Amino acid sequence: MYQRLIPSLRIHSWGDEPLLEATEQDRARIVQAAPVRRLQQKTQVFPLDVKASVRSRLTHSLEVQETGRQISRRILAQLPASTVCEGAFINLVEMSCLLHDVGNPPFGHFGEQVMSQWLAQTLDDLFASAHDQLPSPQWAELRQDLLVFDGNAQSLRLVHSLHELNLTLGQLAALCKYPQQPTPGQHFGQHHGWASKRGIFFSEQPLYQALSQQLGLAPGCRHPLVYIMEAADDISYCIADLEDAVDRRILTLSELQQALQSADGGDYMAVLLTRATASERGFFPHFRQQLxxxxxxxxxxxxxxxxxxxLSGAYPQALLHGQAPAARVLDVLKQVAREQVFMRPEVEALELEGYAALRGVLSTYACLLALPAAQFERLLAGKGGSELFFARRLFHRLSARHLKAYRLAVATADPRFVSAAEQEWYYRVRLLLDYVSGMTDTYALEEFRLLSGI
Structure with a gap:
């Protein structure tokens, strides 16, 4: 069964590869990929924090990778060895864990909200400025796709469409935390708890449809290994966020212990706290290891x-759902983090700085979206005149990799688009979102300062 779900197939193949060797090649490409390196300067909880002991997205992802490995080894110990290639199974899980946050924009989930808000406020006016005719009936669908920026969907776009890592289909599918959404009038036949998430952008829908068909995934159903990646992420960040809050002195250890004692964590929580508090190794090493x-x-x-x-795609829950004692404690940790950490003035002040930077960068570069297609084509051809003096300088700062993806996307007519003009502008918006979302926290701040003359 797993040989079908994790075959050694790629979108661009150069010959047959044994399954294990194919996932080993995936592993090497992923570890060496620039988006993974950039995670070291992207926020986990505390934007723009320079304290080395506080987790970045990279250190968080490494912890998720290790937790995913632990879960995988326990699963494989209980499954018949003949049903799965163990090395490939672990490789795919570990690398999906390492990649799970690469699509996140500067300032993490807060950055997603900032970008989505900016799009909601400006997209219609920018469309009107760039076009001399009313939108087609299809534009409502394209507009909705652009309005919500989602780091999960961007991860698939980043590794395949932008950085062209040419990963195996199994690795790509194991990265997609949320399945493809139904088109109007389509019914998947099953309810999934993640159906409200934006998991695949319109730009990557043909890719996801192709890999789903090849892997035999029913519409709207997750790849089985995604469940493991999701559980590893939940385990890692819920403990780490509170540990970082204490290290950052957002909370004292006694304040955290009191908050955990006051929450409804049951007998399991009480025993865990007592033993962790009394441990000679310190509170967090014991608490983290046991939980x-x-x-x-x-x-x-x-x-x-x-x-x-x-395996059949019929399981609609996360692996850690329910009322098991440890799962209840995980829910308590999330609640305490929301109430005691994320809403603290110290954290919100850092987020406000990120808000100003991200909106400032987006608003400045928005002039590239307001240009009619003919003027943007002049920039692409290196022929910007005096009226484009400012836009030309911004255009020169765009990533060559992102521009290549844009050119490829608009080079030929895509039958999914009813208008060539809307196809071009859709991918021009994606070009800007690709560029800005790929920035690290520090680069976004530096770019904002440069554009503001600060």
Whole structure:
């Protein structure tokens, strides 16, 4: 079964590869990829923080990778060895864990909100400025696709369309945390808890449809290994965010312990807190190790217990859902982080700085979206005249990689678009979003200062 779900096939193949060797090549490409390196300067909780002990997206992703490996090993110990190539299974899980946040924009999930808000406020006016005719009936669908920026959807776009890593289909599918959305009038026949998420952009829908068909994934259904990546992420960030808050002195350890004691974590929480507080190794090493061990066991046991449903695509829950003691504690950690960390003035002040930077960069570069297609084509051809003196300088700052993806996307007519003009402008908006979302926190701030003359 897994040989079908994780075959050694690529969109661009150069010959047959053994399954394990194909995933090893994926692993080498991913570890060496620039988007992974950029994670070291993207925020986890505290934007623009220079303290080395506080987690960045890279250190968080490495922890998720290790947790995913632990879950995978426990699962494989319970599955018949003949059903799966263990090395390929672990490689795919580890690399999907390492890549799971590469599509996040500067300032993390807060950055997603900032970009989505900016798009909602400016997209219609920019469209009107760039076009001399009313939008087609299809524009409502394209507009909705552009209005919500989602780091999960951007991850697939980044590794395939922008950086052209040519990963195996199994690796690409294992990265897609949320399945493709239904088109109007389409019914998947099953309810999934993640159906409201934006998981695949319109630009990558043909890719996702092709890999789903090749892998035998039913419409709207996750690849089985995505469940493991999701559980590893939940385990890692819920503990780490609170540990970083104490390290950053947003909370004292005693304040955190009191908040956890006051929450409804049950007997399991009480025992965990007592033992962690008394541990000679310190509170967090014991707390993290014990809770992680129990959550890894819970995730693996759930996966094995629901194995057939997960393989068939009929399992609609996360592995850590429910009322198991360790899962309840995980929910408490999320609640305490929301109430005691994310809403603190110190954190919000950092986010406000990121808000100003991200909106400032987007608003300045928006002039490239307001140009009629003929004028933007002049910039592409290196023929910008005096009236484009400012736009030309901004255009020269765009990434060559992103411009290549734009050129390829508009080079031939895409039958999914009813208007060539709207096809061009859709990918021009994607070009700007690709460029800005790929910035690190520090680069976004530096770009804002440069554009503002500060």
């Amino acid at each position: 992680t061990r129990d959550l890894v066991t819970l995730a693996a046991d759930t996966y094995v217990g629901e194995h057939e449903a997960i």
